Structures are given as C-alpha cells and as structure tokens.
Amino acid sequence: MSSITSKKLLTLILVLNENEQKILLGMKKRGFGVGLYNGFGGKVEPGETIEEGARRELLEESELEAVEMEKIGNNLFTFENDPVGLDVHIYTTTRYLGEPHETEEMNPQWFSYADIPFHQMWPDDRLWFPYVFNKTKFTGHFHFAQDQKTIISQELIAVQHL
Numbered sequence: 785m786s787s788i789t790s791k792k793l794l795t796l797i798l799v800l801n802e803n804e805q806k807i808l809l810g811m812k813k814r815g816f817g818v819g820l821y822n823g824f825g826g827k828v829e830p831g832e833t834i835e836e837g838a839r840r841e842l843l844e845e846s847e848l849e850a851v852e853m854e855k856i857g858n859n860l861f862t863f864e865n866d867p868v869g870l871d872v873h874i875y876t877t878t879r880y881l882g883e884p885h886e887t888e889e890m891n892p893q894w895f896s897y898a899d900i901p902f903h904q905m906w907p908d909d910r911l912w913f914p915y916v917f918n919k920t921k922f923t924g925h926f927h928f929a930q931d932q933k934t935i936i937s938q939e940l941i942a943v944q945h946l
C-alpha cells in the first residue's frame with residue numbers, strides 16, 4: 785500500500801518504426817534510471833503542456849522532432865517509504881524528423897520488437913510494452929520495493945480513453 789503525498793509529472797515517448805517493427809530506445813547515461821534502456825522523457829516544465837514537454841525531451845535527448853504523437857498510456861510508479869510518486873504520461877510517435885544522435889543524456893539504438901533488451905530495462909516495461917505495440921491504451925500502477933528493482937504490487941488496465 786503506497787502512501788504518497790505528492791506526484792512528479794513526467795513524460796516518456798517511444799519512437800516506433802512500424803514498417804520495420806523497430807523501436808528506438810536510449811541507454812540512459814546519467815540520473816534516474818542510469819544504465820537502463822528507456823524511451824525518451826523527463827520533467828514537464830512550468831508553462832508547457834505535457835505533450836510539449838514530451839516533444840521537448842525527445843528533441844533534447846535524441847535530436848528527433850516528433851511531428852505527431854499519440855497518447856498511449858499513463859503509469860503511476862510508487863516506491864516503498866518514498867512519499868513522491870512518478871506520474872508518467874506515455875506517448876508514441878511514428879512521424880518524426882531528423883536522425884537519432886547520442887546526447888549527454890542518452891545513447892539511442894534501434895531494436896526489433898522481437899528482441900527488446902528487457903533485462904536491461906525497468907522490470908515493469910515488459911508488462912506494458914505489449915499494450916504499446918497493440919495500440920491498446922492503458923493505465924498502470926507499479927509499486928516498487930525500496931531497491932527500485934522489485935515490483936511488490938501492480939495493476940494494469942486497458943482503457944478506452946486517456
């Protein structure tokens with residue numbers, strides 16, 4: 785049972801090449817989740833919408849510009865003995881400009897849908913990535929142990945609208 789007193793508003797954007805059935809993931813070079821592959825994202829700044837924040841983070845972290853984005857999910861991540869939850873708004877983009885490049889934050893790499901490096905990712909990702917590939921909108925709550933690696937409880941629901 786999580787007892788958060790506040791939530792941090794965050795974004796996560798997944799770049800999909802649907803023709804080749806590939807996803808662009810970045811190896812996080814510093815900060816929260818360092819050493820794990822993830823989508824691109826981070827904090828939403830004051831004065832920007834969540835979607836604008838996602839687009840900005842993608843550009844900063846990969847040098848790609850999302851032309852269109854689809855809202856696909858919303859995950860709440862909570863951690864034992866941590867009063868701050870992470871409210872992560874998840875988007876996909878299939879229409880983007882530019883080529884991915886390594887930045888200070890991320891080293892981007894394309895992966896086939898069939899061989900995503902889940903062993904080097906957050907443990908919840910293997911549970912909700914199938915919803916992303918099937919374009920099924922979802923909400924999830926994943927409650928982690930203090931080690932930030934072990935999932936104590938989880939809820940994952942398909943929804944019609946986000």
Ligand SMILES: Nc1nc(SCCc2ccccc2)c2[nH]cnc2n1
Pocket residue numbers: 794795796816817822823824825826827861870872906907908909
């Ligand atoms: N895939 C995934 N991502 C995150 S944090 C994503 C939001 C974020 C936070 C800070 C910098 C950049 C992006 C997770 N936390 C717990 N499980 C998780 N799975």
